[in-house]
Amino acid sequence: VSQSSAVIEPIPAALTDAVAGILDAFIDDKQHQLAPIGAELDQLIDAARRAVRGGKRLRPAFAYWGWRAAGGSDDKGAPILTAAAAIELVHASALAHDDVMDDSATRRGQLAAHRAFSKRLRDAETARADAERFGRSAAILLGDLLLSWSDELLGGSGFKPKAIVRGRVYFDKLRTEVVAGQFLDVLAQTKGTSSASAALRVVRYKSAKYTVERPLQFGAALAKADKSLLAALSSYGVPLGEAFQLRDDVLGVFGEPTVTGKPSGDDIREGKRTLLVARTFDKAGRGQRAILERYFAQPAVDADGVAAVQGVIRDTGALDAVETVIAELTAASLVALDHAPIADDEARAALRVLVDRATNRTL
């Protein structure tokens, strides 16, 4: 980490504030559009506001630094911030639908959207089963709305139509690939098995490309990046995104609640089919396999069971193997950054700090 990167803020408060302000103003507009249709739609608007609140704004940050890497101006009022905010709408949509699919209770410390919808109705009058069904339906519709709005916000970002056409190439890839990655993930979770290569594929499409590579390229393309920069951002972004997700997987198994914001061993209880888990199953001997079968993916498993699974993941060497992969990916990302044709020193420094933050998970 160079001196300049020691002082740089890779997700500047000016950026996160601007994105939050843009999303709020956009939803205000939508509220005015929907109000004449019916007062009940305020529920949907409220849910949209909650859905875009919070989060680390990681994707907007990568879009912004991709823009800067390609020579885009550092004017904080520029259309790039609106375009970056459009990705947050895609993300909010994906989370709303994800929580329905997993029937997750919470999201970012609040009730998940479908649970909030059903609670509101149940508090009023309605039977539990109906309210739950309503909650799911409303959250599906909320996600659809947010996804449609992502285009609308991008279209109204203030970029010239030709620039938007350039950016949309990556915006479109991002949206298709994240669904593809999600589909593979849902399939693996359902089948309850996943090879290491299948797990890595999910990591690549659902996380690495979606969170890092495509947002970077989207921002860069809006600033008319050439092919060599777009390729360099891919060489930097894909391994970084993979390392980021693998770190997340390790924290899901071994992380402290104070760091992760989730109960310790949460991914063990849920039975999440990560690369770490795929490697563990691959290498487990008969006795270790028995422990996994007893405690892994058991929602009611206690602390001893969690500890036993953690032991197997360590003893099989799966944890070390994944840490090695994280280190290799991190190194590959930094090498790619060193060779990337980026003129803007601030952008280069920010992208370097992001590697450190993402892979050590101090973001």
Add this chain to the structure above:
Amino acid sequence: VSQSSAVIEPIPAALTDAVAGILDAFIDDKQHQLAPIGAELDQLIDAARRAVRGGKRLRPAFAYWGWRAAGGSDDKGAPILTAAAAIELVHASALAHDDVMDDSATRRGQLAAHRAFSKRLRDAETARADAERFGRSAAILLGDLLLSWSDELLGGSGFKPKAIVRGRVYFDKLRTEVVAGQFLDVLAQTKGTSSASAALRVVRYKSAKYTVERPLQFGAALAKADKSLLAALSSYGVPLGEAFQLRDDVLGVFGEPTVTGKPSGDDIREGKRTLLVARTFDKAGRGQRAILERYFAQPAVDADGVAAVQGVIRDTGALDAVETVIAELTAASLVALDHAPIADDEARAALRVLVDRATNRTL
């Protein structure tokens, strides 16, 4: 009906064939994009193909005639057909999600997407509960994919970016309004009550604007329609779309299976909260109300129960009242068409035939 409209085909085979071909070719492209990610994604591609197959292509037809009404060329290879096909992707997305929300078994005579996904998995190996959950998740993802693709197809339609910006105004309205209408509908179904005005609001946003007005304006805006034509298309399209939906509601209660493709009295069993039903509840006396409470919205109701509810709907005068509304709306639509500044005689004739077909439901 003038002589020219007697021979005109309002949904020409050349249009429906072109739309089908465009959607097939687009999904072929997507298959090539997704194939390297994983062979399992063929499931998702297959489901997308099924989702866009069939249907009356009513929305593309209105988009096409809106285009022609505004002076767009009748070149059948023009970008307008691709833009019109983009609306079909929105619609396929809405249907996939709708069927998850309602847990509908079938769609267009085939298994609904979520049922097809779960069947495929269950046939292979998986327990029923897991397969059903997978089916729902996969259908949610399918709908997201189709919705994202709708933008992508529009963006790649071959129109100049400036034309697309004009069209997108109505494309965006269409996508927001249909979700708003769906939300109000889901809420009314959940609460199990609906006033006549609330029912009409759902008809307006979920059907009239979505199926007729916005597609017309979308096509017209792509051909650079002026404000007076856009307003005239609204005055024609909204009452027509409302009449069309009210006819559908009447058929849902009284229609023959050979006409509707659904079991007789299906909407009575489902308890659909239509204008017809809202009027019936408003006007029902004590005895009639008892019949409704006994048989309406009872999935297992027999033919005698269906007939009893049909009798109440007739006897309260609700059927006559709705038929009167349909006739008034139809007349209003035709008057608006007569006054609309449409130079193209073929477009005018087609729009006239569409009124007849839609409100008599011979489409």
